[in-house]
Amino acid sequence: MLELGLFYIAATVSLVSTVLAVTRYNAAHALIYLIISLLASAIIFYLVGAPFAAVLEVVIYAGAIMVLFVFVIMLLNLGQSGNVAEHVLLRPGMWIFPSVLCVILFVEIVYVLQSAERLLKGVVVGPKDVGLELFGPYVLAVEIASMLLLAGLVGAYHLGRRYFIDVRDQPTPPPSAVLSGDDHE
Amino acid sequence: MNEAVVIPMEHGLLLAAILFLIGLLGVLVRRNIILILMSLEIMLNACGLAFIVAGAHWGIADGQIMFMLILSIAAAEVSVGLGLLLQAHRRFGSLDIDQASRMRG
Numbered sequence: 001m002l003e004l005g006l007f008y009i010a011a012t013v014s015l016v017s018t019v020l021a022v023t024r025y026n027a028a029h030a031l032i033y034l035i036i037s038l039l040a041s042a043i044i045f046y047l048v049g050a051p052f053a054a055v056l057e058v059v060i061y062a063g064a065i066m067v068l069f070v071f072v073i074m075l076l077n078l079g080q081s082g083n084v085a086e087h088v089l090l091r092p093g094m095w096i097f098p099s100v101l102c103v104i105l106f107v108e109i110v111y112v113l114q115s116a117e118r119l120l121k122g123v124v125v126g127p128k129d130v131g132l133e134l135f136g137p138y139v140l141a142v143e144i145a146s147m148l149l150l151a152g153l154v155g156a157y158h159l160g161r162r163y164f165i166d167v168r169d170q171p172t173p174p175p176s177a178v179l180s181g182d183d184h185e
Numbered sequence: 186m187n188e189a190v191v192i193p194m195e196h197g198l199l200l201a202a203i204l205f206l207i208g209l210l211g212v213l214v215r216r217n218i219i220l221i222l223m224s225l226e227i228m229l230n231a232c233g234l235a236f237i238v239a240g241a242h243w244g245i246a247d248g249q250i251m252f253m254l255i256l257s258i259a260a261a262e263v264s265v266g267l268g269l270l271l272q273a274h275r276r277f278g279s280l281d282i283d284q285a286s287r288m289r290g
Contacts, residue, residue, distance in 0.1 A: 007192045011200045018204055018227055022211035027219045034223050037204075041234055044200075048192050048241040053233075053249045060256055061230065065263050072267050073219065076274055123244035133246040134253070141250070145257040152261025159268030162275070 006108055007047050013101050014040035020097075027073050029094065031066065036101045038062040043109055052127040197238030204231035218273060218280045222266045229259045 014037050021033035038061045045054035134142060204227060211224030233252040240248015270280065277284040 004192060007196075011196075014200070015203060015207075018207050021227070022207055022215070022220070022224060024220075027217065027223075030220055030223055034226065037227070038230060041230055044197070044234065045237050048197065048238055049244075050237050050241055050249050050252075053237050053252050056253065056256060057233075060260065061226075065226065065260060068263055068267055069219065069223065072270060075271070076280070123241070125241065125244065125246050125249060129246040130249045130253075134250055138250050141254055145254055148261050149257055152264045155261075156264035156268045159265065159272055 003047060006112065007044060009104065009108060010040045010043040010047065013037075013104055014044065017098075017101055031069055031073065032098050033101075035062050035066050036098060036105070038066070039102075039105050043105060043112070046109075046112065049124040051124065052130050191242075192238075194238055194242040197241075198235055201231045201235035201238065204228075204234065216282050218270045218282050221282060222263065222270070225262065225266070226259060229255055229262075 017033045017036040017040065021030045021037060024030035024033065038057060042054045042057040042062070045051075045057055208224045208227030208231060211227065212221055215221055215224060233255045236248040236251040236255070238248070240246065240251070273285060274280060
């Protein structure tokens with residue numbers, strides 16, 4: 001019964017923070033609520049018996065992917081407007097509700113980890129089972145995922161370059177000029 | 186009723202469906218490109234939650250493997266999407282997606 005209660009608390013935190021993430025005006029505030037939503041999802045994964053997926057959710061989703069968003073938001077908030085935004089961001093009122101949600105999740109995860117033995121009575125699928133499946137029947141899917149990540153890397157590198165704006169500014173540059181001018185940036 | 190108390194699958198799937206709908210509403214309503222990408226992340230995460238809950242219900246590892254594939258899809262999508270966002274910011278000077286409503290070949 002206790003496990004069910006923990007599940008419903010985490011689900012409520014997840015729903016509330018997701019709704020708040022979608023409805024914020026400021027992108028940084030939305031990002032904070034989105035990270036809280038992902039942490040709540042990680043606790044739900046742990047509760048239903050998928051500890052490896054919970055770790056991946058925290059490390060990759062709430063860690064790596066959200067850091068990309070933070071980088072881009074910080075990259076675009078340059079100059080005076082960035083300072084104003086940071087001043088608004090560091091106001092205490094903005095931090096109270098995310099902190100409350102985080103504290104709820106923290107208390108919950110501490111409680112879960114302390115009483116993991118008698119709490120997790122369902123079937124737990126650990127990392128070993130996942131790894132055996134992953135490199136057994138699903139090895140082709142792993143290869144496809146690696147190709148997808150490589151394509152994402154090449155696409156991000158291509159789109160992150162600066163020469164598109166140069167092509168638009170100059171009237172009709174020959175292709176060789178575009179390519180050679182690109183090297184200096 | 187002293188056997189394992191397991192989280193009912195219907196409630197987990199209902200949570201995943203609600204999260205997916207919130208993300209879909211975010212994609213449809215918001216006009217900021219960053220927030221649209223975040224809503225896409227919410228939708229992908231809801232799909233992963235559905236896979237995990239279903240996999241845990243039958244006690245198999247396939248749900249977690251599907252979640253890992255969704256994770257790699259999300260990583261690739263976000264890297265390309267944020268690159269497009271930077272290009273849009275350079276080209277239009279704002280993050281409003283309505284600025285890009287007119288395509289020129």
